[in-house]
Amino acid sequence: MNIKINNLNHFYDGSKVLSNINLEIMDGQILSIIGPSGCGKSTLLRLIGGLEEPSSGEIIQIGSPPLDSLNMMTYIFQDFALLPWRTVEENISLVLEDHSLPSEVKRSVINDVLDRTKLKDFSYALPKQLSGGMKQRVAIARALAVNPAVLLMDEPLSALDSQTRELLLEDFVSLWCRKPFTAVYITHNLSEAVRLGHKIIVLSRRPGKIIETIDIEKPIADRRLIDKDLDEYQKNLWNIMHDEARAADAELLNV
Amino acid sequence: MYKKKYNFNSSKNININRAVPFIGKGFRPKTKRWMGYFVFFIIIAVLELATRSGLITSLTLPRPSDVLATMIELFESGLLFKHLVPSTIRLIVGAFIGISVGITIGTLIGLFSYIRSGLVPVIAAIFPIPKIALLPLFVIWFGIGEGSKYALIALGSFTPTVVATYGAVDNVDRTLIRMGQSFGLSWISIVYKIVLPGAMPGILSGLRISLAIAIILLVAAEMLGAEYGIGAYILEAGSLYDLERLFAGVTILSVLGITVNVLVTILEKKILKWRV
Numbered sequence: 001m002n003i004k005i006n007n008l009n010h011f012y013d014g015s016k017v018l019s020n021i022n023l024e025i026m027d028g029q030i031l032s033i034i035g036p037s038g039c040g041k042s043t044l045l046r047l048i049g050g051l052e053e054p055s056s057g058e059i060i061q062i063g064s065p066p067l068d069s070l071n072m073m074t075y076i077f078q079d080f081a082l083l084p085w086r087t088v089e090e091n092i093s094l095v096l097e098d099h100s101l102p103s104e105v106k107r108s109v110i111n112d113v114l115d116r117t118k119l120k121d122f123s124y125a126l127p128k129q130l131s132g133g134m135k136q137r138v139a140i141a142r143a144l145a146v147n148p149a150v151l152l153m154d155e156p157l158s159a160l161d162s163q164t165r166e167l168l169l170e171d172f173v174s175l176w177c178r179k180p181f182t183a184v185y186i187t188h189n190l191s192e193a194v195r196l197g198h199k200i201i202v203l204s205r206r207p208g209k210i211i212e213t214i215d216i217e218k219p220i221a222d223r224r225l226i227d228k229d230l231d232e233y234q235k236n237l238w239n240i241m242h243d244e245a246r247a248a249d250a251e252l253l254n255v
Numbered sequence: 256m257y258k259k260k261y262n263f264n265s266s267k268n269i270n271i272n273r274a275v276p277f278i279g280k281g282f283r284p285k286t287k288r289w290m291g292y293f294v295f296f297i298i299i300a301v302l303e304l305a306t307r308s309g310l311i312t313s314l315t316l317p318r319p320s321d322v323l324a325t326m327i328e329l330f331e332s333g334l335l336f337k338h339l340v341p342s343t344i345r346l347i348v349g350a351f352i353g354i355s356v357g358i359t360i361g362t363l364i365g366l367f368s369y370i371r372s373g374l375v376p377v378i379a380a381i382f383p384i385p386k387i388a389l390l391p392l393f394v395i396w397f398g399i400g401e402g403s404k405y406a407l408i409a410l411g412s413f414t415p416t417v418v419a420t421y422g423a424v425d426n427v428d429r430t431l432i433r434m435g436q437s438f439g440l441s442w443i444s445i446v447y448k449i450v451l452p453g454a455m456p457g458i459l460s461g462l463r464i465s466l467a468i469a470i471i472l473l474v475a476a477e478m479l480g481a482e483y484g485i486g487a488y489i490l491e492a493g494s495l496y497d498l499e500r501l502f503a504g505v506t507i508l509s510v511l512g513i514t515v516n517v518l519v520t521i522l523e524k525k526i527l528k529w530r531v
Contacts, residue, residue, distance in 0.1 A: 049437060051433065051436065051437060070439075071437075071438050071439050073437070074437065074438065075434070075437045077430060077433075077434060079430055081430045081431055081433070081434035083431060083448070083449065083452070083453075084529050084530070085452045085453075085455075085529040086529075094438075094440075094448060095438040095440070097444065097448075098439070098440055098441055098444050126528075126529050127529075128529065128530075142438075146438065
């Protein structure tokens with residue numbers, strides 16, 4: 001299933017936050033979106049997932065989602081959004097409970113995602129007992145449990161320290177290699193964007209419009225933390241973004 | 256003083272080799288369990304000595320040992336339970352009605368704009384009314400029997416519960432609700448699995464206040480048309496200026512208050528295990 005966005009504009013109280021966005025999210029690929037802070041990246045993600053309505057333009061779904069998908073558009077949030085009163089296992093079961101699945105099916109789905117995210121030994125732990133990286137793994141497991149057509153990731157690694165971030169990046173890569181998923185990955189971190197994205201879209205500062213689209217041919221599995229090919233892309237991206245970021249930084253916020 | 260401590264102007268400090276002084280003392284109060292008992296003991300001991308020595312006359316304050324003797328007598332005669340049982344039932348029934356309606360209304364206020372806009376001013380208007388003033392009204396509506404007592408206690412515990420509940424619902428982490436919606440959870444599931452558990456800490460701390468108010472109103476209600484009950488016992492002792500019995504009654508109320516508080520704490524520990 002692909003997602004196509006046509007001529008999308010979005011306003012907040014009369015001020016434009018997104019301007020004339022056109023893009024296509026390809027099935028089985030990861031689309032990275034980067035941009036300076038406040039450029040409307042997160043708004044764009046909320047629009048794609050239907051948590052907000054666009055002021056104008058359309059977001060179209062092309063083709064049908066996988067039949068066994070319980071939740072077509074599924075988010076992974078920056079702050080994990082785990083229920084602190086539920087254990088790891090119960091947090092995952094939360095998103096299955098409304099689907100009247102037979103309990104053995106539910107059981108096997110939970111076991112499968114716990115296994116894929118290496119959380120088997122932590123199924124009875126409460127979120128307060130887990131490190132940031134573990135919490136985000138639980139959120140990833142929860143997202144995988146509903147077998148989403150598109151994963152919408154909103155700065156999923158930004159709340160983590162840089163070593164944990166690297167570990168989770170590796171986990172994302174191995175999850176994708178085992179079973180390719182479609183994803184939109186929002187970040188302000190250039191190295192994350194080039195590590196995971198098949199395609200990278202650069203947004204300008206507010207109102208966000210697409211100023212560059214870059215495709216990276218190198219297979220995701222072959223990309224490394226220290227990688228000459230990626231460095232080129234990263235340098236390139238930074239050149240494009242540098243002035244935008246500076247201008248965005250100097251803007252006054254009207255909140 | 257600082258000059259002396261750090262030797263700012265001394266040329267000798269080049270060779271000084273000592274520990275950095277610890278300046279982070281204090282501002283970290285901790286509960287010392289025995290301190291509470293100790294203060295209680297001191298107060299009672301001082302009163303006992305003062306009343307025995309004649310420094311305080313028995314007309315001013317009863318002797319603590321006499322109050323204790325009165326309580327033992329009350330217990331042995333079986334009158335204690337005759338008073339305590341109806342009081343406890345009134346407290347439980349009244350507070351249960353008030354708190355359960357309060358949590359329901361509070362949650363509705365927290366969830367729906369129209370209910371919020373309509374009811375918040377009404378609650379704000381009811382909250383400051385001394386409920387005791389309404390007792391005659393309740394007697395007319397519900398009769399002199401148990402009905403008016405339940406109603407008074409229920410109304411008294413209702414208002415603080417409502418305010419605590421909708422405040423707690425407002426404070427539930429919006430990202431969790433957004434998460435529930437993004438996973439397509441039904442409205443009912445979001446309320447029962449995210450909003451209510453998330454509001455529980457606030458609701459439980461409101462419960463403490465509601466129950467304390469319920470005990471105050473219990474006594475007030477029993478002062479009108481009750482044959483048995485702690486309030487009736489205190490009122491009777493008061494009108495006879497029987498200070499030993501008055502204090503015995505007051506002590507029973509204190510113990511009741513502490514018991515309720517302990518029960519809420521146990522409940523909190525059980526329900527809020529997940530809290531950091």
